[in-house]
Amino acid sequence: MTDFPHHAFREYDIRGIAATDITEALAYRLGQAFATMLPANESRPVIVGRDVRLSGPGLQTALIRGLNDAGLHVMDIGIVPTPLAYYAVHQLSAAGSVHVTASHNPSEYNGFKMMIGTSSLHGHDIQRLKELMQQDLRTDKATGSCTPFSITDSYTQFVVNDCPLSRPFKVVIDAGNGPSGMIAAPLYRQLGCEVIELYCEPDGRFPNHHPDPTIAENMVDLANTVRAHKADLGIAFDGDGDRIGIVDEHGTIIWSDMLLLLLSRRLLLEYPGATIISEIKSSQMLYNAIEQAGGKAVMWRTGHSLIKAKMKETGALLAGEMSGHLFFADRFFGFDDAAYAGARIMQMLADTGSTFSELLADVPITVATPEIRIACSDQEKFDVVDQAIIHFKSLGYDIIDIDGMRIRFADGWGLLRASNTQPALVMRFEAPDNKRLDEMRALIESWLDTQ
Ligand SMILES: [Zn+2]
Known part of the structure; x- marks a missing residue:
């Protein structure tokens, strides 16, 4: 060929x-x-x-x-x-x-x-x-x-039986003109919610915004609609419905590692000691919270297929990635399904009777960068990361190298890895304040400048 x-x-x-x-x-x-x-x-x-x-x-x-x-x-x-x-x-x-x-x-x-x-x-x-x-x-x-x-009726009935809500929500859903609106809108109505639909008509040209809830600008319409309707929350779906984005009642984005933190605490009440997996890019606050709640936190490589495989290997009941893939294996099948995740998140809110900000009030506030992408060819990107691991290990830094290099500092971390999907290096940092964040970032960037 x-x-x-x-x-x-x-x-x-x-x-x-x-x-x-x-x-x-x-x-x-x-x-x-x-x-x-x-x-x-x-x-x-x-x-x-x-x-x-x-x-x-x-x-x-x-x-x-x-x-x-x-x-x-x-x-x-x-x-x-x-x-x-x-x-x-x-x-x-x-x-x-x-x-x-x-x-x-x-x-x-x-x-x-x-x-x-x-x-x-x-x-x-x-x-x-x-x-x-x-x-x-x-x-x-x-x-x-x-x-x-048609699998839709069977699916809807399964989720309705699995996720009854003890109180109804007013929820805005943004399907980005992908297929999720057709599933999630009737599903959430069957769960008793008042559903306000945004871009739920399937349209393969994606005329309103790219169906990617990890990009903050794609969440602006959702946030505005939540505020305008005084809704309880907003749920966005990516173009094929396996990734979720959430805004709270103020229209503030709740990133996936914090969603996973809340879902983990809820799960661990029912399954003490359960294994929960997240990826190399997630906040240290997530891993700390899982351990503090008696769970076994596993940090693993980025990628929905890799996370699903690790869940099977470890028997983990829950997992999640920053990109909005959330995986439930306690009452579900362990795969990433945003419509189901939305139902589980609403069930968690209903059961606790609290808002996102109340539930996250005790989580230490850190500053973190978004993913910083640096163009680097597919031929070079893995070599650069390998060299970084050798260099920083030789200097005595505490390094996790399951997927790129995550340097653990006493008060934060810095990540350098090769993107699996683009010719790029990806960096991310988390620290107690901006000053430390800049120091951590300078450490890795100054080495990159020498390459
Ligand atoms: Zn997807």
Whole structure:
């Protein structure tokens, strides 16, 4: 295959520009290669769905044809958030899933997120898939079939049963014109909430803002609407509904590590000593709070697939990333689902009878930088981080090196890691005040200047 889009095969998914990188021919090959990755005697169906992008229908059709031509049966769950594909795999005991989505990327992108069994495909498996897609995989198997299947009612009923609210909320939801509005608005109404909808009409052009709740400017409309309607909270979803953003009743963003802190305290009342996982970028206050509440805090590598794998390995009941992926495994399946996370967050607020600011009042106030990105080529970025680890270890610094370099100071930390998704280095710092923050930042930046 000429012009194979090697760069579209990333750590956790396949993503690129539709029509040039992510073509229908590529989708067809993916269907065939995915079938080859399954056990030889696999007879269960594969779940296929998509987000709202305009390139989705053509890619989905080609993908299904590839799967069918390899002898597999497909259940087409249509336009839904990615977590509903995960839910379908669990509930229908499917062979796996391929979801056509580019998450929060601009509208001209598309891609694929995949599961084999109940495990997200990532790392080496995605590279293996890439190799298979460059081979000729014609099989002599009988053609499979494709059955349309709606998973929405089953999902909604599951969450309504799982998350009854002891008091109703007035909630604003911003789906960024992705697929989550269609699921979350009726779901939260069934939970008794008054729901005010913002950008809940699916529109693959994303005309209002990028569906990425980790960017503060994408949360401005949500915050304003919460204030205007005197709502209890606002919930935003990313473009495929696996990441959540929250604003409180004042329209203030509550970042994911603080959400995880609150959810952890709640969980540990029911499951003393439970293991809870977060990533290398999260606040030290989160890890301290989990330990203080009697939990076992695990710091792990960034990436939703890696976190899910670590949850299975450790038996963790809860996990979360700064990017808004929250994973519940106590009453749920352990995958990242923003609509479900929103219900759990409202249930926590209802059960405690408190506001976010009341619940966070005892958490020490620190200053932290957002993620600072420094352009660095894909060829160089990992080397730079390796050199940094050698250098700062030799100077006697306390270093966590599971994913980049997190230097632990007595009163804070500084992180330098290579981005898995961009040609960039990423830094983040947390300190008791701005003066110390600047000192920590200067330490790493002055070394970077010498490189
Ligand atoms: Zn996403």
